Amino acid sequence: MTITEVSKKYNMTQDTLRYYERIGLIPAVNRTKSGMRDYTEESCGWIELAKCMRSAGIPIEALIEYCALTQQGDRTITARKELLVEERTKLLQKMEEMKKTLDKLNYKIDIYEKAEVTGVLSWEKSDRT
Amino acid sequence: MTITEVSKKYNMTQDTLRYYERIGLIPAVNRTKSGMRDYTEESCGWIELAKCMRSAGIPIEALIEYCALTQQGDRTITARKELLVEERTKLLQKMEEMKKTLDKLNYKIDIYEKAEVTGVLSWEKSDRT
């Protein structure tokens, strides 16, 4: 696949695709004799993984590390697993933060909705923010 | 409360506290006659809200807007509610993305754990990333 096709498939810019490859977030992509990128099935798998991880805010540095480990063969399996476990822990923490924020948002929206009907903002104690 | 006390209470740097006030993410804080910040209960409420919202990645711009609306009185109640609803929608979307990523992470960690025992990476089809 050409870079244009991949960028359409995953809805990512060509610049981002080249950037990810350049910094080693995905392994080097195959080239045609003339130097054009020719994405394989496996390249696409990496792109998809990168997109998924980045969409959840997993830092680029961790993904570069993971990609590097992968290219060192099966002896890095434990290291890779540990890296992923660590990122999972951080992700879970972020999700908890977001859940708290969601609750706060729901609470405030509820107060505002009531106020639209009654004309009165019924905040709890000193919570007039 | 002094800025040092507030920064300890919320575990935020004084620089961040001043920064938030400077950009209007929280309303202007009271001052002593000599110009030192003197945080009230309500100021603290704003700090807490800012910290909570930012920890979930709500953009600073939206929070500045919300703060500005709040200072324009009750006639902005609907606008404030709509702003919060919009941010809630985005937050929910992010949480879904994260859930997908979490599933992927769990799947991969599982494969790596099995590989540590069996010595074989049992990826599905072309999913060797």
Place this chain on the structure above:
DNA sequence: TTAACACATGGAGTCCACTCCATGTCAAGA
């Protein structure tokens, strides 16, 4: 009253993750 330390301000610097640009090569249709 005088070190030593807290606080204030405005502006510069940093980090992350892209995104854009200049310049040059390659390819495919008129």
Place this chain on the structure above:
DNA sequence: TCTTGACATGGAGTGGACTCCATGTGTTAA
């Protein structure tokens, strides 16, 4: 063959969110 549009590379620029710094004033304990 010529031209136009896709692709390549290296490097510069951008936006968001802080974080640091220089300089000046305030405060307080010995």
